[in-house]
Amino acid sequence: MAALVYFRKVAETGRLVTYLFGEDPECLGRRLTVDKESRTSTVQDARVDHTFLKASQKLKVLYAERGAWPERGMSAS
DSSP states (O other), rough: OOEEEEEEEEOOOOOEEEEEEEEEEEEEEEEEEEEEETEEEETTTTOOOHHHHHHHHHHHHHHHSSSOSSSEEEEEE
16 A cells, blocks of 8 residues: 655744645645654644654655755655
């Protein structure tokens, strides 16, 4: 089974970065926030599911590779 998740940055402060994410790039209906210092992610709707975990993991990998939080992206598996 394939899994896709898309994300787009909507806010960034000195401490937090916030993304909209979801399975449809035209309808990113969920929100996650990453604490830049601890690199822990939280999801606004409290649903810690596969889609949230995929988005969170991909964001952390991209940050580690680039040294900056991405503006947008996707993860496929």
